[in-house]
Amino acid sequence: MKALVKAKAEPGLWLQEVPQPKPGPGEVLIRVLRTGICGTDLHIDAWNEWAQTTIKPPLVVGHEFVGEIAELGEDVESVYVGELVGAEGHIVCGRCRNCLAGRRVLCANSVGIGVHRDGAFAEYIVMPAGNVWPHLSSPREIGGSAEISRGPRGIDLDVASIFDPFGNAVHVATQYRLVAEDVLITGAGPIGLMAAIVARHNGARYVVVTDVSEYRLELARKIGVTLAVDVSKTRLSEAQAELGMKEGFDVAFEMSGVPSAMRELIDNMAHGGRVAILGLPEHEFPIDWSQVVFKMLTLRGVYGRQIFETWYQMSVFVQTGLDISPVITHRFPYRDYKEAFAIGHSGKCGKVVLDWSE
């Protein structure tokens, strides 16, 4: 099969012919239809410091995907051949305290597809059946949460292909109650934008998004945020004044990993404000902890997705009209991956999707 491989410990990715994987007991083979390019994939392509210490070539990269079940391993009954599925890309150990308690998102030993083991930028991928999330209605009854995940009209394949980052956005945006709250989102990348859409859907009053990329701020305006603020020119205090806000933001999502964004965020929180942090800073940095104390702020790190509560919520949000498709700005056949990655690196894009179905 064709796959995008980190074949050598140097910048670049290579489209190669590799052996098609076989599903073992409890596993399924999935024919990949669409994949999303993540910042992680860009780091692996560019071979930055993180990638050099984490990735062991040769490795099939990629973790955001949708596909259909092509083959069942032994003892798999939860899905059927032909079913449209996504999958949770973190494969947990099943043995640690958190796993045993059902808190799989907190497994300290989880293994990530496309990072620690072969990923989804390929014509086929093998996944444990227990990681699979069904997307569409089918003649067969599975029962439970799977039932409600199936919309009557099915789901757009491009949208389904980015459930992984959509899940990051939903996981962040569901940390706190948003009804009638004023929400600040620092960072207008695809996850920040999707979090803005979720905040709107879940009843926030003002949704203010910051970035320094005019392209991404324009995208934020297109999806209907209250204000998209270029923080290279405008202070958040001015944005607050423009909206008639007096006491600061009630809830914030830090999606940039940029120290100045975090500091300005803290400056602009209301007393009792709640902050969820997904942005990964490159290095450690100081913040004004006395403001955290005096304002009684809650700061919470967020990672991955609740398995599978976040997936359930995503499916329900899509079913109830939440539309993340404006965040997808570019689509390429997988053979044009070089162009797709160049667009990704340029930052003049929302989500970039590769089509593997040809």
Ligand code: ZN
């Ligand atoms: Zn575990």
